[in-house]
Amino acid sequence: MSFYARFIKKGTAAPWRRPFRIRRTRWERDESMRVGVLALQGDVSEHARMLTELGSQTVLVKRRPQLEGLQGLVIPGGESTTIGKLMREYNLLLPIRAMAQAGMPVFGTCAGLIVLAKEIEGASEAHLGLMDIGVNRNSFGRQRESFETDLEIFEIGTDLFPAVFIRAPHVTWVGDGVRVLAHYQDRVVAVRENNLLGLSFHPELTGDARLHQYFLSMVKESVKVFEG
């Protein structure tokens, strides 16, 4: 039986003629999460691909107008100095900071974690300075020391998570409200503070989407809070 034949048999109109159906698709579309990926520099497309595959509407953010209506924002891996500099150049720091303080979830990986941190060792100023943590850049060494490993992150289940560390930072201290999600050896490499999620490594480079899913569930929750 073809898809459409089923409606004819029941004596109802085809889906596109039923007002209920149309309303419902519209409602679904509005409900789909609108998540931005900061696209100034770095591995933007990997994050965007993963978020899109998980069913969110993905927006590449290069300028202020693209921030409008976002329900979550990802700051990708890249060079933190470059990303921070370009964020200043295009006046993105203040609006993003304000949106995050109002509760919008922000997810930073590697350079993104550095951009989120309140204190950067060896640098005179922080970038967004939202998360109550300190970070040490390239703390595992230079590129030849970059590595991949499997991490225990109980927040997303008991299966190990494949983690790629590339000239990665680590978290040197955490404030009171910050929850540590994962360690590598003695170093803190994954943290969450309310609506902020930060990782030293690159979940976007592996096929494992659990951390992106976890972030999207944070987004879904924050949207609920806003509307309810």
Place this chain on the structure above:
Amino acid sequence: MAKIGTDIVKRGMAEMQKGGVIMDVVTAEQAKIAEAAGAVAVMALERVPSDIRAAGGVARMADPSLIESIMKSVSVPVMAKCRIGHIVEARVLESMGVDYIDESEVLTPADDKYHINKRDFTVPFVCGARNLGEALRRIVEGASMIRTKGEPGTGNIIEAVKHQRDMQAAIRRVQSMSEDELVAESKNLAAPFELLLEVHRTGKLPLVNFAAGGIATPADAALMMELGSDGVFVGSGIFKSDNPEKFARAIVQATTHFKDYVLIGEVSKGLVEFAMKGIELSTLKEEDRMANRGW
């Protein structure tokens, strides 16, 4: 167990450079200017390509003390060039902790037949390519990042455009082929079938593809992004211009916002007349062409 030097770690490093500008520098001061302007990495060199052209003679790996001083002065990754086929120069660079090695046609080749077996190394390599076949041969040897060869040190974008267009056109052609045609194409391109199959399925190279060789203005950089490059290398263009700080910043902005023509116009103001003079390619002798080095 932590694993170092795997494909994902080496190629991932190049992914982090996407959308950025990698600048040639010859001193620690220049490296700092490049970093402050927003470069995602610097390439440590003894001489920029246009000076190599002017000086003639044999161009080799830069002095280790120079590379070291540049590594100490910046927090962004530092790349360095070794001669094509010069395994020991590459090993020396690796032992110094250089973040990326460019097995480069800009230097005088050390081996007329073979490129370095880059799979043996923990440090990732970037290699130049003129077309899809050359890119895939480098990938088989273990390169983790590809860039167009262009014609370095000329300030003339035509060769880089040609190489990028050739590569993209070949990718589109391969995408539409059937498997039996791919076998024949593998012979034509002198490239391995398995990699060709991957390109056929995904419609892109399996790693990052930058543009290099002849980028002299912000508009040149934006043009290469428009043609599908993941980022750009700028060699002689920046520090051969009259106002390197401004020039470097302008090129970074034009690369990030390569479709924002108002902005590119804005940042180009007062720069174009200071851009390097450049060389018209028809006046360049065949033996002076760097792009023909390597195979």
